[in-house]
Amino acid sequence: AQSVTQPDIHITVSEGASLELRCNYSYGATPYLFWYVQSPGQGLQLLLKYFSGDTLVQGIKGFEAEFKRSQSSFNLRKPSVHWSDAAEYFCAVGAGDYKLSFGAGTTVTVRA
């Protein structure tokens, strides 16, 4: 069965600084990979997805992620964070059985 690990529970970053959130997955083949963002008390919003092809994918809100097969990773990046990026971020993997398996999430705090 597939699984996802997000090693960082909480990250604090200054406004305007760069952000990188880590995601590692466990699956025998190439999975479908996703990043979602969740604001307090809200549902999840899809930031970006990787199905195949170019390993660097662009998403909404200025986010991008890079799939590295050799490292089983799909890290999320943003060059310059805004205060509105404070939220919880979830990495998810789909592996041929239609369900998404989520990591435990990383909480991002943005300081002024």
Add this chain to the structure above:
Amino acid sequence: DAGVTQSPTHLIKTRGQQVTLRCSPKSGHDTVSWYQQALGQGPQFIFQYYEEEERQRGNFPDRFSGHQFPNYSSELNVNALLLGDSALYLCASSLTGYEQYFGPGTRLTVT
């Protein structure tokens, strides 16, 4: 274009009771998945409905059941509620099954 909608927003129930949560998918989507998100955790897959049938099920007991209607909307039913069922219940819709778009969720509190 309306996104995924869920009702109710919040719900308080007593142990042993039964609850029904509702979901309308995004326009054009035909597949509905349900997830349970406990406080401080990532969502856990409950099941997915496609063509009015349960296509895939996660590791949840039979107390959790669902239904999909001809208009693709869906219900999640939970019987014999336990305190541990308190969570945010998320509905997600999709066309392919994988690229899932989530609703705002229903916050269920069991007392």
